[in-house]
Amino acid sequence: MSKVKVKICCISNVHEAALAIEHGASAIGLVGRMPSGPGVISDELIHEIAKSVPSSIATFLLTSETTVTSIIDHHKKVNTSTIQIVDALQDRQYHQLRQALPKVNIVQVIHVMDENSIKEAVEISQFVDAILLDSGNPNLATKILGGTGKTHNWDLSKKIRESIKIPTYLAGGINKDNVKQAIDYVQPYGIDLCSSVRTNGQLDEQKLEAFFKAFA
Numbered sequence: 001m002s003k004v005k006v007k008i009c010c011i012s013n014v015h016e017a018a019l020a021i022e023h024g025a026s027a028i029g030l031v032g033r034m035p036s037g038p039g040v041i042s043d044e045l046i047h048e049i050a051k052s053v054p055s056s057i058a059t060f061l062l063t064s065e066t067t068v069t070s071i072i073d074h075h076k077k078v079n080t081s082t083i084q085i086v087d088a089l090q091d092r093q094y095h096q097l098r099q100a101l102p103k104v105n106i107v108q109v110i111h112v113m114d115e116n117s118i119k120e121a122v123e124i125s126q127f128v129d130a131i132l133l134d135s136g137n138p139n140l141a142t143k144i145l146g147g148t149g150k151t152h153n154w155d156l157s158k159k160i161r162e163s164i165k166i167p168t169y170l171a172g173g174i175n176k177d178n179v180k181q182a183i184d185y186v187q188p189y190g191i192d193l194c195s196s197v198r199t200n201g202q203l204d205e206q207k208l209e210a211f212f213k214a215f216a
Helices: 015-025 044-051 067-076 094-100 115-124 154-163 178-188 206-216
Strands: 005-008 025-032 060-062 082-086 104-110 129-134 168-171 190-195
Touching: 005 206, 015 025, 015 044, 015 206, 044 060, 044 067, 060 067, 067 082, 067 094, 082 190, 094 104, 094 178, 104 115, 115 129, 115 154, 129 154, 129 190, 129 206, 168 178, 178 190, 178 206
Parallel strands: 005 025, 005 190, 025 060, 060 082, 082 104, 104 129, 129 168, 168 190
Antiparallel strands: none
């Protein structure tokens, strides 16, 4: 279990980044402008936090942009090691994005809702570095693009993980009480969490300690 990566998302300042890394996070998530959900910070702050962490720690820009041009423009402002695309990329132009940013890892979020999510993940997996499986619904009038704190159907997540050849992150309602079950059942490459290690929106050191104790 200790080999599974842990990404702490919704990092809001340099102190939170250091705290997450100190307790064992191998990646941090930095949330750009979103239609809904927690953790949104300015691009200037994302850039500051990304600069502050060791190069061995992956820094994820969560972007809701959906075109290659707008994603590239967003990344130029923050210079993270990874781009996490939380919505559907227009015309699936991953090749153009890869050409423009060859040294940046690309992670596509799949909002696990039904069997179609499996098909979507399999098709997209050939273009990206990793798939992140999250709860949400991009089809609503106000899109829910993660950060729900709710689990989804892990049966579907397991099928996706078994069907693709690239790393899979599991997100959505992961906490100290279900992390072992999640890892044992889905067997993801990494776990992604936000709300379960926070109190009133702030990263909670006691909750971090409890999570990593359960995770160890």
